[in-house]
Amino acid sequence: MKFILKILKDFPAYLWSGWGAIASIFLFIACWDVGNQIYGDLVLPAPLETFKTLALMLQDDSVWEQIDITLYRAFMGFAISLVFGSILGLLAGFFATASMMSRPIVTILVGMPPIAWIVLAMIWFGMGDETVIFTVVVASFPIIFVGALQGTRTLEDNLKEMGESFNLPWHMKFMDIYFPHIFSYVFPAWVSGLGMSWKIVVMAELLATSDGIGASLAVARSQLDTPTALALVVIMIGSLMFIEYIILEPIKREVELWRD
Amino acid sequence: MERLEVSKLNHHFGFTEILRDINFNLEKGQVLSVVGPSGGGKTTLLHLCADLLDVEEGSVKNSFVTSSFAFQEGRLLPWKNVIDNISLGLIAKGIKRKIATQMSQDIALKFGLEEDDFDKFPKDLSGGMKQRVSFARALVVKPSLLFLDEPFSALDIGLKQELQSILIDMIDKKEITILFITHDIMEAIRLSDKILLLEADPGHIVKEFDYILPQKERDDKFVYEETAKILQDETVINTFELNITL
Ligand SMILES: Nc1ncnc2c1ncn2[C@@H]1O[C@H](COP(=O)(O)OP(=O)(O)O)[C@@H](O)[C@H]1O
Ligand SMILES: [Mg+2]
Numbered sequence: 183m184k185f186i187l188k189i190l191k192d193f194p195a196y197l198w199s200g201w202g203a204i205a206s207i208f209l210f211i212a213c214w215d216v217g218n219q220i221y222g223d224l225v226l227p228a229p230l231e232t233f234k235t236l237a238l239m240l241q242d243d244s245v246w247e248q249i250d251i252t253l254y255r256a257f258m259g260f261a262i263s264l265v266f267g268s269i270l271g272l273l274a275g276f277f278a279t280a281s282m283m284s285r286p287i288v289t290i291l292v293g294m295p296p297i298a299w300i301v302l303a304m305i306w307f308g309m310g311d312e313t314v315i316f317t318v319v320v321a322s323f324p325i326i327f328v329g330a331l332q333g334t335r336t337l338e339d340n341l342k343e344m345g346e347s348f349n350l351p352w353h354m355k356f357m358d359i360y361f362p363h364i365f366s367y368v369f370p371a372w373v374s375g376l377g378m379s380w381k382i383v384v385m386a387e388l389l390a391t392s393d394g395i396g397a398s399l400a401v402a403r404s405q406l407d408t409p410t411a412l413a414l415v416v417i418m419i420g421s422l423m424f425i426e427y428i429i430l431e432p433i434k435r436e437v438e439l440w441r442d
Numbered sequence: 443m444e445r446l447e448v449s450k451l452n453h454h455f456g457f458t459e460i461l462r463d464i465n466f467n468l469e470k471g472q473v474l475s476v477v478g479p480s481g482g483g484k485t486t487l488l489h490l491c492a493d494l495l496d497v498e499e500g501s502v503k504n505s506f507v508t509s510s511f512a513f514q515e516g517r518l519l520p521w522k523n524v525i526d527n528i529s530l531g532l533i534a535k536g537i538k539r540k541i542a543t544q545m546s547q548d549i550a551l552k553f554g555l556e557e558d559d560f561d562k563f564p565k566d567l568s569g570g571m572k573q574r575v576s577f578a579r580a581l582v583v584k585p586s587l588l589f590l591d592e593p594f595s596a597l598d599i600g601l602k603q604e605l606q607s608i609l610i611d612m613i614d615k616k617e618i619t620i621l622f623i624t625h626d627i628m629e630a631i632r633l634s635d636k637i638l639l640l641e642a643d644p645g646h647i648v649k650e651f652d653y654i655l656p657q658k659e660r661d662d663k664f665v666y667e668e669t670a671k672i673l674q675d676e677t678v679i680n681t682f683e684l685n686i687t688l
Contacts, residue, residue, distance in 0.1 A: 347494060348510065348579075349535075359519065440521040
């Protein structure tokens with residue numbers, strides 16, 4: 183509770199430090215406008231037109247429906263990865279054999295291009311939620327798994343011994359010695375896993391479903407409706423930036439205050 | 443009666459013999475120092491006595507009711523600030539957080555830390571400050587037996603003497619028993635009832651020195667004289683590979 187209050191208290195200062203980021207976003211939009219003037223409306227619609235299209239779209243309930251569908255898939259996939267990746271990673275970290283055995287599997291999961299997974303998933307699950315969720319899980323699971331694994335593998339004997347010398351009861355050993363260390367590895371992994379989920383969900387939808395943001399993007403492409411396509415991209419990037427910079431980054435800062 | 447009994451203690455790491463045939467007793471209220479060159483196995487010996495390492499050969503019998511340990515490298519929790527680090531042992535003993543914090547703040551001030559430092563994380567502390575925090579954490583629980591592993595090595599002289607005089611007060615009141623490890627002979631002479639000289643490769647005890655004069659009454663002159671005496675000893679010169687001509 184105290185912790186949440188501290189995050190909220192430091193929030194305005196954090197926002198204030200974001201001016202540089204906002205300036206760079208505006209610079210990006212300016213470049214975009216230059217691109218529009220060079221290549222014309224069909225290839226790259228002007229930012230203003232894109233944002234107008236976006237505003238119109240956001241008033242439309244059916245667009246929100248698509249966003250909801252995509253959100254549901256991304257979060258289902260992410261949640262499954264989060265739970266299983268964290269638990270299995272922690273377990274694997276505690277046993278040397280398990281962590282050795284899991285390495286090649288992780289390499290396969292990380293190394294296999296998501297597009298290949300999508301194809302396989304389409305064969306296995308057909309077109310629909312399962313395919314998308316499966317692909318999201320496969321892409322974000324290894325990131326979280328490796329984070330949790332490294333968190334447990336890097337626990338220091340020195341601090342364990344210190345805890346024993348002061349006869350810490352088991353719940354203190356866990357909360358004061360193991361948890362903060364492991365969390366400092368797992369939390370950044372969750373953040374990257376979430377970003378990955380959000381990217382993959384759209385890609386999987388584009389290829390394997392008839393609804394969701396990804397599918398809308400496919401429709402916009404087939405109709406050469408570039409403003410709508412760009413507006414959808416803005417929705418995706420905007421929501422990712424919101425989650426990352428407004429929600430996760432302030433938490434991460436508080437959590438990692440003690441780090442160098 | 444509380445006591446620590448070490449007999450016929452040997453220790454190996456892999457195939458390397460680290461300690462050979464260590465024997466000593468530490469009685470309640472005594473201060474016993476183990477002095478020797480670095481790498482001689484002093485830390486290993488202390489860890490064996492504190493049950494942080496498993497005894498392989500020989501025996502360590504510890505009947506002290508409570509004990510605590512100040513580690514050579516501090517071993518602070520990097521995610522806890524100064525006060526929360528110091529109060530760790532108190533909280534583990536079930537003392538209420540408010541009281542524990544108060545006790546920790548008091549001892550921190552006594553150990554030369556400032557109020558500004560209380561909220562700092564270990565990464566923002568100097569080596570000497572970390573040692574003070576680690577030392578405070580070990581002392582604040584008022585252990586019956588205190589294990590000290592070169593607790594003053596990163597401190598400057600003034601602070602070193604201040605902390606030593608805090609210990610000397612406690613020794614004088616018979617509040618504490620100390621197993622003390624150092625490579626600083628003067629420090630050992632100032633604080634100890636008995637000094638064991640540990641020679642390296644493998645670590646074994648080559649000589650004992652006893653000091654009767656109460657710690658409170660030892661002045662600089664006493665320390666210098668006794669140090670000079672010890673440094674003339676053939677065994678000491680060989681142990682530390684000293685090249686001094688007195
Ligand atoms: N955990 C360990 N595993 C293997 N060798 C060790 C370990 N700890 C210490 N040693 C070795 O034991 C010897 C004695 O170390 P230590 O007890 O730390 O000496 P001191 O405290 O006197 O400097 C050193 O050679 C050191 O490298
Ligand atoms: Mg040592």
